[in-house]
Amino acid sequence: MLHLRLITPAERTDEVVRLIETTVGTTHLVVLPGAARDPAGDVVLCDVAREAGDELIAGLRRLGLDDTGSIAVETIDLSLSRRAEEAEDEAPGEGADAVLWEGLTEATHEESTLSVTYAAFITLATMIAACGVVLDNAILIVGAMAVGPEFGPLAGICTALVRRRPRLARRSLTALLVGFALAMAVTVGFTLFMDAIGLFHRADLEGERPNTAFVYAPDAFSLIVAVLAGIAGTLSLTSAKSGALVGVAISVTTVPAAANAAVALAYGDTSQTSGSTAQLLLNLLGIILAGTLTLLAQKYFWASRRRRPR
Incomplete structure (x- = not known):
């Protein structure tokens, strides 16, 4: 009620x-x-x-x-x-x-604002993930995924497309692009600093990384997981089951891919930079596509359900 x-x-x-x-x-x-x-x-x-x-x-x-x-x-x-x-x-x-469409619009509007807090969270998440890729530590990668706030702007874009709210779309896209750009730029500087004090080494990035190599090697499963996570995340928002968002956050590799791209860029590794960037874009595209289609399906289903005689 x-x-x-x-x-x-x-x-x-x-x-x-x-x-x-x-x-x-x-x-x-x-x-x-x-x-x-x-x-x-x-x-x-x-x-x-x-x-x-x-x-x-x-x-x-x-x-x-x-x-x-x-x-x-x-x-x-x-x-x-x-x-x-x-x-x-x-x-x-x-x-x-x-689906409470007005509530969804308001919630995604708040979550997709480019604020100091949002920028801090996505930057810290990317820096944590940078430590994870250099150390090949899956726990740090999972932690970075959970900290990252990027699903808010992604949900905002999906909502804006379905509700035809260009202002929300611009706000969400700005938060997403500027947030990742800022986080990656800071992470490049963080990488150079850690390398200067001897805590990061290029050999660690380019060596065998069985636990984290997936973040710069996109494949079909990258898109499949992003699509499934986009569906789950959208359903969790529209049904007010926000607990599921934690599972969504740690199932896609947006933040780790951005972190790996930033670290590789700092070391001049163009192969990993391009692979990580492709992984990042693939995940973002999959989530937006799945989230938008899920909202459209819910809108159609609910409209048809309400037209049925009680």
Whole structure:
């Protein structure tokens, strides 16, 4: 279930209440006349089944409530109510399959911002991965994958393509490209510094690396894994099962490939630089393609599910 807290101008309250009452899957409607002060108006509270949430939120936006008042949405972890159970039964489909498009757009917008924190995380992840490729240490590679925040902009690009939001697409693409460029540039300097103090050696990079050689040798499995991870990551976002994102993060080699390219560039190894860059681009392409197709499939599935008679 979702809990909605609405601030509505007094003259629009009746329309808002009517919309809530006619939306299948709503319950626990409360109206507090004149309770809001900033902006001034009435406060309307209600609960709605997740599978009916997107329809209700879209209707509220059509009434202009996001401009004249406020729409706040929270997830209810526990609701002990027979009426809530009835509302979920009345709503079409299953809550786990429902996509809250406005929530997805907002979440990916926040995760795809080129902020100092985002730049710090992707840079640190790339530097950790650089240590992993030089030491041929798979644990460091996995750790770097988990730290990397690049799935946020990738999900933002997928969402922007499906929702036709060019501003979100530009924001996400900027965060992705600038973030990786900055991280790789810093990692080149980090590599030269570590080499100068005798902790990195070119021989380690070019020697036998059974645990990490895959990051500069793309093959068919690189694309397959990226596609599967893109599907899993998108489903975890749309179904609010964020725990799955950790598994997605450590299944694709975006950050390790960027790190290997940066280290190889610092040592002038063009073969590994080009191979790692190809691995990076292949993973990014696979995730974006899979994520976009997954969202389109969910959009079609949910639209067709809602057209069926209950």
